[in-house]
Amino acid sequence: MSAGTLSLEEAVLGYPLEDLARRSRSGGTGTRVPGAGQSSVQARSFRAFAGNAQRSPQSVVKRIRAGGCHSKEELTRQLSYITREEAAHATWANFAGVDRDLRPNTLSRAVENWSSSWRGAPRRGHTDHIILSFPKGTGIEAAEAVARAWGQAIFASGDYGDQWRYVAAVHRDPDHIHAHFVVDKVGCDWGNFLSISMKSELNYDVMRECHAELSRAHGIDMVASNRLSRGIIENPPRETDYRAAHDKTGRGDLVPPPPMSDQERARRRTLVKDFARQYAGLGQLASLSGAGNAFMEKLSQAFFRSAQTLEEGGRLMPEADALTPLRPPEQASELRVDPVAAMAQARDQMLAEARETWESILAMEAGPERVRMQAEFSRTSAELMAATQADPFFRDHAVIAAPGDDLFAHLTPASLQYVRAGLEAGDPRMGQIDSALDDMRGALTAAFSRDTGLMAQMGTTSGELAEYLLQGEHSLAQAETWRGRAESLDEAAFTRLIEVLDEGHRLIDGVAVPRDLAERLALDQLLTVDEHHPLAEVPAIESLVDQMAEALSDAELAQVLKGDSTPLQGDIRDPAVRAAVAAGVKNEADLAAGQGPSERETVEAYQAMARARQAELTAEHAAEQGAEIEDGHEL
Numbered sequence: 001m002s003a004g005t006l007s008l009e010e011a012v013l014g015y016p017l018e019d020l021a022r023r024s025r026s027g028g029t030g031t032r033v034p035g036a037g038q039s040s041v042q043a044r045s046f047r048a049f050a051g052n053a054q055r056s057p058q059s060v061v062k063r064i065r066a067g068g069c070h071s072k073e074e075l076t077r078q079l080s081y082i083t084r085e086e087a088a089h090a091t092w093a094n095f096a097g098v099d100r101d102l103r104p105n106t107l108s109r110a111v112e113n114w115s116s117s118w119r120g121a122p123r124r125g126h127t128d129h130i131i132l133s134f135p136k137g138t139g140i141e142a143a144e145a146v147a148r149a150w151g152q153a154i155f156a157s158g159d160y161g162d163q164w165r166y167v168a169a170v171h172r173d174p175d176h177i178h179a180h181f182v183v184d185k186v187g188c189d190w191g192n193f194l195s196i197s198m199k200s201e202l203n204y205d206v207m208r209e210c211h212a213e214l215s216r217a218h219g220i221d222m223v224a225s226n227r228l229s230r231g232i233i234e235n236p237p238r239e240t241d242y243r244a245a246h247d248k249t250g251r252g253d254l255v256p257p258p259p260m261s262d263q264e265r266a267r268r269r270t271l272v273k274d275f276a277r278q279y280a281g282l283g284q285l286a287s288l289s290g291a292g293n294a295f296m297e298k299l300s301q302a303f304f305r306s307a308q309t310l311e312e313g314g315r316l317m318p319e320a321d322a323l324t325p326l327r328p329p330e331q332a333s334e335l336r337v338d339p340v341a342a343m344a345q346a347r348d349q350m351l352a353e354a355r356e357t358w359e360s361i362l363a364m365e366a367g368p369e370r371v372r373m374q375a376e377f378s379r380t381s382a383e384l385m386a387a388t389q390a391d392p393f394f395r396d397h398a399v400i401a402a403p404g405d406d407l408f409a410h411l412t413p414a415s416l417q418y419v420r421a422g423l424e425a426g427d428p429r430m431g432q433i434d435s436a437l438d439d440m441r442g443a444l445t446a447a448f449s450r451d452t453g454l455m456a457q458m459g460t461t462s463g464e465l466a467e468y469l470l471q472g473e474h475s476l477a478q479a480e481t482w483r484g485r486a487e488s489l490d491e492a493a494f495t496r497l498i499e500v501l502d503e504g505h506r507l508i509d510g511v512a513v514p515r516d517l518a519e520r521l522a523l524d525q526l527l528t529v530d531e532h533h534p535l536a537e538v539p540a541i542e543s544l545v546d547q548m549a550e551a552l553s554d555a556e557l558a559q560v561l562k563g564d565s566t567p568l569q570g571d572i573r574d575p576a577v578r579a580a581v582a583a584g585v586k587n588e589a590d591l592a593a594g595q596g597p598s599e600r601e602t603v604e605a606y607q608a609m610a611r612a613r614q615a616e617l618t619a620e621h622a623a624e625q626g627a628e629i630e631d632g633h634e635l
Helices: 008-013 041-053 072-082 106-116 140-156 204-217 239-249 262-289 294-311 339-362 368-384 392-398 411-421 428-448 452-458 462-471 476-487 491-510 515-528 539-551 554-561 575-592 604-624
Strands: 060-063 088-095 098-101 127-133 166-171 178-184
Touching (some): 041 204, 041 262, 041 294, 041 339, 072 106, 072 166, 072 178, 088 140, 098 140, 127 140, 140 166, 140 178, 140 204, 262 339, 262 368, 339 392, 368 392, 368 462, 368 476, 392 476, 411 428, 411 491, 428 462, 428 515, 452 462, 452 491, 462 491, 476 491, 515 575, 539 575, 554 575
Antiparallel strands (some): 060 127, 088 098, 088 166, 166 178
C-alpha cells in the first residue's frame, strides 16, 4: 500500500482491533466464543477480501440514534414495542449471562430493576437500542440462534469490561429478519457504563465481526468489511433522513449521502485504488497456487474481477455466487472449501518456497551471478508483496534500504538501472547505458582485484563486489546481508573496505555518460533523493555543472551567475534540472571566490519543480490521448 494508507486491520474492518483477547475487568475469560474476533488479523483479512470478492452480504449492526430511554415510561414503551406478539418470533431477557424466557411480569420487573440503578441524565439515555440484521433468505431459526449467541458474546460474556442485562426479540419480517436488543447501560458486575465507540474496546467493528463469524457458523453467508474495500466512497445516509424518506415513500435507500469535500473524496479514491491492488495481489496468490484446483481458480477470477471493478469506479455489492452457498445449520461444520484456509495455505506455501529460494541464493558460489540473482529476487518480491499482503519477508526483499543504511549504495548506477528499465526495447539509449555500465564494471573489477585478501575475508570476489555496486541500490535484506559481511571484518580490514568503496565511487563518477542521458539521470536523482539531500552531492547534477562550466563562454557564464539560466536552455531541456544546474554553477563560482554559502543548499525546491513538471506532462499526455482527467467530483 502507498504511504498514509490504512493498516491491515483498518483496511479489513475499518478500525484497528488492538489486543482482542485481553482479559476484562469483569472476569471474562479472554477467549471469545466463535465469532468474537479471536482469529488472526491475517485470517480476518482473507475472510473479508474473499467475502467481498464473492459478493457476500455484509453484517449490519445498527444502534438507533435516538433509541436510548431517559425514563421508565420510555423504557416500558420500547420493551413493549420490540416484544409485541404480532411481530416477534422469539423474545428473551438476559441477566448475569443467562437467557430467560419472558413471563407476564418480566418487563415490568426489568423496568423497575434497571431504572433503580440509573443516575444522572446521560445525553443518549440510560439504554441502547441495537438492531442486528440478516440477509434476505435467512431462516428464522438460524437468525434466532445467531442473535442469542451474539448477545451472549457481546453483552453477557464479561469480555468487554462488564456484563450488561438486556431484553431481545427476533422479528419475523420475511423481507428483513432482524433482532432487537434493548440494553441497560449500567454494568451488573462493576457498574461500568456501556460505551460503544471507535475509541472503546467494544465498537461496531467488533460487533460486526462477531455477527459475521457467528452467522457463518450457522450456515448464513456473511462478512464484515470496510466500506472503502467495497468501493463505497460515500458515507451512509443519516438515520433521521433515512427514516423520514422511508416513512414518506417507503424507500429509504434513495436518500442521498451526506456531502463530502473534494479533498476527502480524492483521499478515499486513493484508498479504493489501494484496495484494488490488494485484490489483484490476492488473485495472483490464488492463481499461483491454484493450478488444477477449480475452487482456487474461481476464487482467483473473483479477486481479479473485484480489482477491475474498483479500478473502474464500481462497487462490490452482494449478488448470488456459487463459491460459498448458504448452508443449512446441520451442515454448518461441513464447509467443503474454506477460502480463508485455502488462501492461508497458499500464502504459507509461497513463503516457504521463497525462503528456501533465498537461502539457496545465499549459498551460491561467490560471483556476479549471485548478486544478479539477489536483485531478481528483490524484483519478484516487490510483485508478490500484494499477494501476501506485505508479509515482512517479502517486504524486506522489496523495500529499498535508505542510502545512509547501505555502505554500497550509489546514485549513478541506480539511476542508470532505473532509466534503462523504463526504456522500450530497441531504444538506442539502452546500448549507451549498457556501455557505461560495462565501463564501470571493468574499472571496478580491476580495482577490487588488487585486494584479494579483503575479498576473501568478506566471502566475495572482485567481480561480485563490482556487480553489487553497479546495482546502485539494494533491498533491506540485501543490505543486511552485505552489512553483516562488512561488520565481520576486523578494524583494519573494515577501514580498508571504506577506502576501497570510496575509490569505487570515484571510478563510477569518472565514467562519461552521454549528455541526453545525463539529464535523465539528473532528473531521476532529483526525484529519488530525500528533500534535504545536499544539491552539491547529486552526482548527475554535479557532472552537468562541470560540463556546462567548460562549455559556456565567459559572457554566458556571467549571465548564469546573475540568475539568468537562458544560456543553458539549448543544452538542458528540463526546467528543474536546468535550475538546479544553474544553482550549482553559481555555487561553484562562489566557492572558487571564497564566498561559499553558510548553509548547503538542498534539492527540495528543485524536487518540487520536477514533480510539478511531471504532473503537467502527465496531464498533457492524457489530453493528447483523449483520456478523461478526473475532476474530483464524480466517480
